[in-house]
Structures are given as structure tokens and as C-alpha cells.
Amino acid sequence: MFDSRHIKTFHEVVRTGSYSAAARALGYTQPAITQQMKALEREVGSPLFIRAGRGLRLSEAGEALSRHAAAILGSMSAAQEQIHALTRLRAGRVRVCAFPSAHTTIVPETMARLAARHPGVRVDLLDDEPPESLQRLVRGECDITLAFTYPGLHEYVPDELVEIPLLEDQLTVLLPAGHPLARRRTVQLTDVAQERWIAGCLRCRANLLHECAEQGFAPEIAFTTDDGLALQAMVAEGLGVAMVPALVLNFLCHPRVTGRPLQPASRRKVFAYVLREHLRIPATALVLEELKTVAANKSGC
Structure with a gap:
């Protein structure tokens, strides 16, 4: 596994053409650059540079590493930026x-x-x-x-x-718009004990049975549907009454259906x-x- 600092230094040596120029660009001393390159050559297991007069040229291993160095540094930079964005809540x-x-x-x-x-x-x-x-x-x-x-x-x-x-989401009794109880501000379950019911999802049906049992009766469930729009359409046609959470009425309310909060309140x-x-x-x-x-x-x- 290569040390990322060594890869960055190697890339700068290749770019500038000498240890001394890389040292000036990175703010290091030249001996520090030399030590890093020796450490990298030990990691690679082969010399990376060959002396050519006063200059340097890449060895075969150096050529291979140079082809990947820019991509490695680019990936590291992208990773650092992504992590920075995540920790600063800018992305995720x-x-x-x-x-x-x-x-x-x-x-x-x-x-x-x-x-x-x-x-x-x-x-x-x-x-x-x-x-x-x-x-x-x-x-x-x-x-x-x-x-x-x-x-x-x-x-x-x-x-x-x-x-x-x-x-906490208030439970509401849905009635056809012309229902006699629609004139009231609230409705008790015992007021609609004799009505036919349209029940919703499994959990909603279980709660309907529980709430009615608490009031001493078992509802006559005529229809069941998981579709909120279908449920309200059935109520509008007078096929039964229903009980839904008020949250449903925030986004879906049939024009021929009226909702009255359940009393005593249940949520x-x-x-x-x-x-x-x-x-x-x-x-x-x-x-x-x-x-x-x-x-x-x-x-x-």
C-alpha cells in the first residue's frame, strides 16, 4: 500500500523535473524529498528515477507509476471532497x-x-x-x-x-355529506353503531374493531379497501361510514364526504x-x- 504523501511528492518531482524544484513547490527541504522518494522506491521495490546528467528521467517502474499517480491523487481529492460534503451536511x-x-x-x-x-x-x-x-x-x-x-x-x-x-393524528368519522350526523361538530362511535362500515388497511381495521369493542358493539363491515380514494368514494355513495386519521384528509377529501372528529378523542x-x-x-x-x-x-x- 503506497503512502499518499509519497505519491503526491513523486507526482511533483515528475512535474517539476527535479528534487529541488519539487521541494520549493511543496515547501519541503530537498533532503526531505530525497527521503520520501527512497521510501517510495522501497515500497515499489525498484528505482523510480535514473540520473541523466544533472537531470532525472523515469525508470520503467517510474513510468508505470507516473501513469497512475494523477488518477490516484484525483480519486483521493474527490473522496476528501465527498467526505467533507457529507460531514458539512452538503450531500448525502x-x-x-x-x-x-x-x-x-x-x-x-x-x-x-x-x-x-x-x-x-x-x-x-x-x-x-x-x-x-x-x-x-x-x-x-x-x-x-x-x-x-x-x-x-x-x-x-x-x-x-x-x-x-x-x-398524534386525530381519528375522524367520515359521513356522506347529507348524513344527519354531518350537522354535528363531533361524532361518537355509539352514534354510528348501527351503520354499515367501510374499513381500511389491516391495521386500521384492527383499530376499528378495538375502538368499537370499547364502546360495546361490533361494527358491520360491508367493504374493505386499502385505497383511500376508493374508501371515500364508497362513503360518498352512501355505502357506509368510515374512520380515518385526519392526516388523510390533509391531502384527500371527496366533495361529497364530510369528516367529523371522533369524541371522545382517539388518535x-x-x-x-x-x-x-x-x-x-x-x-x-x-x-x-x-x-x-x-x-x-x-x-x-
């Missing part, structure tokens, strides 16, 4: 895995803030729901995961992950997760800070 690649309603609310605003303040930070997006999204983080497929949990659902969080609270909790050691990576830490800032502005929706 962060993979973020999030669930759909986060991808359409929290994540775009975070990316806009990053683009304006730190354009060198690149964010790659992945789409997945918990608990699979947490496993993708553990497997190294992403750097940050956004996930959620509902009251009564106990989430297993692997020990190697750090859980960072982002926001899902949204977290960011990251491997503990990744908190020390500047670009990852920066993305987390921007996510927390954006999420704080959405709290209480």
Missing part, C-alpha cells in the same frame, strides 16, 4: 420508507425544505406499512422508517431501533424509526430534524 443519500398518508403529507414538505436548504442531500423513497416497514429498516433496506400505531395495538420495536415521536401515533448508530450520520440526522419540524406543524390536525 437517505432512504426513507413511509406509509401512504405520510408520503403525501409529511414527506413532500420535508423534501421541499431539504431542497431549499441542503440541495446536496438526496432522499430516496420507499412505500410500506408497519410492521413490515420496521423490518425493512432492520434489514438495512432503508435508513429511516415512518410508521404508526393505534390505541390498544402493541407494537414490537426491535431493540436496535430508536423511536422518535412525530405527531393514532406517528413515529420515525432509525438504527441507533445511524443517528451519528449527519445527513440522516438532518432529515430527521426536518421531519420533526414538518410533523410539529401538523400536530392537532
Whole structure:
């Protein structure tokens, strides 16, 4: 393995044509240049220069090393600049895995803030729901995961992950615009106990069953869909009522659907997760800070 200082000195000797000229250019003494070149020749195992009168010419080994020296120094310079950029938060690649309603609310605003303040930070997006999204983080497929949990659902969080609270998302009952309860400011689950229901994703359905059981009834689930737009379209057509987090209504609200906050209030909790050691990576830490800032502005929706 060559010493990078020796390669730099060798390159300067070749460029200037002599040890003394290289010493002046680098700010070294000539004996120091001589010692470095002797050390490099020991590493190479062959002389690099041949005396030609008062000048120097390259040996065969010196010619071979000279052809690579500029490329070696260029690669080192590029590596130093890239590392400097990463440590100064000017560049970096962060993979973020999030669930759909986060991808359409929290994540775009975070990316806009990053683009304006730190354009060198690149964010790659992945789409997945918990608990699979947490496993993708553990497997190294992403750097940050956004996930959620509902009251009564106990989430297993692997020990190697750090859980960072982002926001609490108010649950809302969706009704057809002409529904009698649409005139109220809030809705209790017992008010819609006899309605047919349209349920969402597996985790949302589990929470619906839990919330209704807490109020002493089992909902009649007529339809299920993971598609938020389809769910609202079904509510608009009077096929049933639904319960969704308010975050969904920040980006998607059917004109013939009205949402009323659930009373007593119930909220899902949204977290960011990251491997503990990744908190020390500047670009990852920066993305987390921007996510927390954006999420704080959405709290209480």
C-alpha cells in the first residue's frame, strides 16, 4: 500500500523535473524529498528515477507509476471532497420508507425544505406499512422508517431501533355529506353503531374493531379497501361510514364526504424509526430534524 504523501511528492518531482524544484513547490527541504522518494522506491521495490546528467528521467517502474499517480491523487481529492460534503451536511443519500398518508403529507414538505436548504442531500423513497416497514429498516433496506400505531395495538420495536415521536393524528368519522350526523361538530362511535362500515388497511381495521369493542358493539363491515380514494368514494355513495386519521384528509377529501372528529378523542401515533448508530450520520440526522419540524406543524390536525 503506497503512502499518499509519497505519491503526491513523486507526482511533483515528475512535474517539476527535479528534487529541488519539487521541494520549493511543496515547501519541503530537498533532503526531505530525497527521503520520501527512497521510501517510495522501497515500497515499489525498484528505482523510480535514473540520473541523466544533472537531470532525472523515469525508470520503467517510474513510468508505470507516473501513469497512475494523477488518477490516484484525483480519486483521493474527490473522496476528501465527498467526505467533507457529507460531514458539512452538503450531500448525502437517505432512504426513507413511509406509509401512504405520510408520503403525501409529511414527506413532500420535508423534501421541499431539504431542497431549499441542503440541495446536496438526496432522499430516496420507499412505500410500506408497519410492521413490515420496521423490518425493512432492520434489514438495512432503508435508513429511516415512518410508521404508526393505534390505541390498544402493541407494537414490537426491535431493540436496535430508536423511536422518535412525530405527531398524534386525530381519528375522524367520515359521513356522506347529507348524513344527519354531518350537522354535528363531533361524532361518537355509539352514534354510528348501527351503520354499515367501510374499513381500511389491516391495521386500521384492527383499530376499528378495538375502538368499537370499547364502546360495546361490533361494527358491520360491508367493504374493505386499502385505497383511500376508493374508501371515500364508497362513503360518498352512501355505502357506509368510515374512520380515518385526519392526516388523510390533509391531502384527500371527496366533495361529497364530510369528516367529523371522533369524541371522545382517539388518535393514532406517528413515529420515525432509525438504527441507533445511524443517528451519528449527519445527513440522516438532518432529515430527521426536518421531519420533526414538518410533523410539529401538523400536530392537532
